[in-house]
Structures are given as C-alpha cells and as structure tokens.
Amino acid sequence: MIRSELEPPTNNTLNTYLPLRTKxxxxxxxxxxxxxxxxxxxxxxxxxxxxxxxxxxxxxxxxxxxxxxxxxxxxxxxxxxxxxxxxxxxxxxxxxxxxxxxxxxxxxxxxxxxxxxxxxxxxxxxxxxxxxxxxxxxxxxxxxxxxxxxxxxxxxxxxxxESPYLPFLTEKFQQDLLFLSQKSHYFLDNFDAFIRLYGFLYIAQMALNIKGWASGKPKSKPCFFIVDNEKASDERTQVKTFGYSQLHQYLEYLFPYLVMNETLQDKDHVKPLWLLFEGLNEEHLAALNKFGMDFIQDRNERKIYRTAKMWENASTTKEALTQLLDASFSQFEKKNGVYVKYNEAPVKQTLKTICAPFIQRRGRAGQVLTFNQDYIVLLTNLAIGGHRDKLRLHELIKEFEARGVFFDKQSQQGLIDFYERMGNVERMSDSGDAVYVRKTV
Structure with a gap:
C-alpha cells in the first residue's frame, strides 16, 4: 500500500485525481x-x-x-x-x-x-x-x-x-451518462454543460470530504446553492455556512493533502487517502514514523516552516497519518509556511476556471453558489433519469443531494415556482408531498 522506500520529496507535485498545479x-x-x-x-x-x-x-x-x-x-x-x-x-x-x-x-x-x-x-x-x-x-x-x-x-x-475517490459521485456520473447517451441530440446540446457541472461537483465534494479520510468511504456533503434569480441574505444560515465560504476554506486542503497522499504511494498505484488509511496496519507504523521525522527535519533544515516543527512519535497509524497531513499542509499555511503562494494558485484558479459558472457575488452577502435556470433543467432531467417520467419534489431534492447539490427551504419553493412557470409540475393537492416534477426530455 505504501512505498517500500519513503523519502521526503524535494518538490510538491501532484499527478493524480485533480489537475492542481502551482502556477x-x-x-x-x-x-x-x-x-x-x-x-x-x-x-x-x-x-x-x-x-x-x-x-x-x-x-x-x-x-x-x-x-x-x-x-x-x-x-x-x-x-x-x-x-x-x-x-x-x-x-x-x-x-x-x-x-x-x-x-x-x-x-x-x-x-x-x-x-x-x-x-x-x-x-x-x-x-x-x-x-x-x-x-x-x-x-x-x-x-x-x-x-x-x-x-x-x-x-x-x-x-x-486509480480507484475512484468519490464512489458515490462516480456512480451518479455513470448513471447520468447512460441516460444522456440514449438521448443523442439532448446529449450534444448539453454535453459541455454536463461536463462543467460534474467538474464542479467533483472538486467541491473532493474538498468537503478531504479531511474526513478516517471516516471511511466518502458521502455527499452539504453544499448549498441558491437559484440565480433569488436574493441572498445573511438570514439564510445554511447558504452562508455551508455555501461558498465553506468550499473556499476546504479547497485549501486539497493540494497539500493529495500531494502527501501521492508521496506515500507507488506512483502507478495511487489510491484515495481514505482507502490508503483503510489499508494501513501496525506493520506500517515504524515506516510512517521514520518518514515523518525525515520529512519534518528536511523542511526544518530548508526553513520551509517559519517556526520549526517537531515530530511526535505516533502510536497508531491514524496519529501518524494525521501528523503527516498536518506537516504537508503547514508548508502552505499563511501563518507558518513559506509556500503560501504555491497553494494560492490551485485555490484561486480552480474557483476562477472550473467553478466559475456556479459562483456569483451578491452585494453584502458576498460570494454565493448559484444555479442558473439552464443548469436546473439539466440537473432535473438527470435526477429523474431514463426509467422515470416524473418524481415527487422531495424525491427530486434527494437525487440532487446525492449529487452534492443542496437547496434550503426558500430555494426549494423557488424551484417549485420555476417548474410551474415551465409547466412541468403536477399538483395532486396543496401538500408538498403531492407535487410531482416531470422531466423535459
């Protein structure tokens, strides 16, 4: 699972899972x-x-x-x-x-x-x-x-x-591709939007799951959006707490953690951080402790940490891996690392290039995650899929969340209003449980 010979790398490079680079x-x-x-x-x-x-x-x-x-x-x-x-x-x-x-x-x-x-x-x-x-x-x-x-x-x-880092999202990605592949013209008209949507979802869920490596297989984490014609306000706590600010915070861990993950493994057999941890046992502990001491000594000698760090001998593989990830992150940390600018590029440029279609600035509310109407229609059709014609609203919301897209109650009401304007809503009663949404393709 881990390399037979672990040595501190001279450079921080990443070749697996994400296209994160330093310029x-x-x-x-x-x-x-x-x-x-x-x-x-x-x-x-x-x-x-x-x-x-x-x-x-x-x-x-x-x-x-x-x-x-x-x-x-x-x-x-x-x-x-x-x-x-x-x-x-x-x-x-x-x-x-x-x-x-x-x-x-x-x-x-x-x-x-x-x-x-x-x-x-x-x-x-x-x-x-x-x-x-x-x-x-x-x-x-x-x-x-x-x-x-x-x-x-x-x-x-x-x-x-490579094993899939996010098995739950890979499953939905494959499922949605199968649906699209059966709708040739719709596929061609929406292929670019589909790819950009999943590029954002993949990076966002990778970021939100990156620190949960000790909890096993990743799950869809709350990431809240608003519909782009909605007003954003500080009162919407879920949007404020689990929206753009949360994503920006966790993006800072991607490059340092994935670099360490790759450093510990053979380059042609890299597994996700959570899967690496599952494969560790007590036989690996001595090697991890030695590598940790060597890594921190190397960084201290090269003055990569503003304040010298110390390695504390770990008694479990979880403690050892926790320290290694912290040692990697500290290289880029604003308070104690001299490599700050090399992590700023992955964060800033990922937001600017891959995540841009889903980010808007809204006055005093600052940056928020948004879905425009075209992406809502696409996501709705994907969620309903090929073997169904319609879904109850709460089932549709569950399908959104399974892909990493969350809406608060206010946005959900906005979605109903949007679907009604499109004419693809069936109301069996005034109850929300009796609201069905039809796909448009």
Missing part, C-alpha cells in the same frame, strides 16, 4: 479539447492522429462519387464544416477536437480528472440519431475512417491505476 499558467484549459479527450475514453476509441480537415477531404471524395451534381459538395461543406454543425451529428465526432500529439498538457490533466471520475465506464455504441441522408453518409465515412485508422493498442493501457 496560474497551468489553468489555461481548452474545453473543446477536454470534451474530445473525454469522448475517446467514453466510446472506447483511440485518439485520432489527424485533424478534421483530413476527414473533410474524405467526405468530399465520398459525396463526389454519390451525388449527381458534384458541385453540391460546397453546399454541404458550408452546412456541416462551418459553425461546427459536424459535431451535432454524433457525439463520437467530438473526438476530432482532441488530436493525438497536439493535446496541450493543461487540457489533458483536466481531461484525466474526468477519466478518473468515469472510472473505466464505457458506452459501447453511440446513440441512434434521427439523421438525414447526408448525415448518415458523413457518419458512415467517420466509421470507415475510424476503423481504418484505429490503433490496436488499448487506449488506457498506460493509464495509472
């Missing part, structure tokens, strides 16, 4: 590339080695042979290869957004986060779409092109062995 430039992502990279894993396809321009030439040859008027190709070129209409034919074609050998490191690291959340789940067949004759030919050309150029090597053969 602002590391957070310049291309979301189109991330989508293409994710699609190659979801549909179990090797990354393409050529760009969409080469594919367009193959389509031109195909249509020139089957059309009575070859010049009609230029009309088709304008229809499908301009304004990205090509990608609305099938989700699989999004793979052209991630060309092998041209993926920037930042986007790949963010894409790897989603692959970790995906945890090996695959959709074997693309959804059946209601395609017209022209679109069927383009899709057929893609299938022929892809089989011809497909690498025989397993696309994940070089992937690190």
């Amino acid at each position: 602002d430039k590391h957070y310049k992502f291309c979301w189109d590339t991330v989508l293409g990279y994710f699609v190659h894993a979801l549909y179990d396809k090797s990354l393409v080695t050529t760009n969409v321009e080469h594919f367009k030439k193959l389509c031109k040859i195909r249509f020139t042979e089957i059309l009575e008027e070859p010049d009609f190709w230029y009309v088709l070129e304008k229809m499908y290869f301009e304004d990205e209409q090509l990608y609305k034919i099938s989700p699989e074609l999004l793979i052209f957004k991630a060309v092998k050998g041209e993926i920037d490191t930042n986007s790949k690291k963010l894409g790897d986060m989603y692959l970790g959340l995906l945890c090996g789940y695959k959709v074997t067949d693309a959804p059946e779409s209601q395609l017209n004759f022209l679109e069927k030919e383009i899709k057929a050309e893609f299938d022929a092109f892809y089989v011809t150029g497909k690498s025989k090597k397993d696309i994940n053969s070089n992937a690190k062995e």
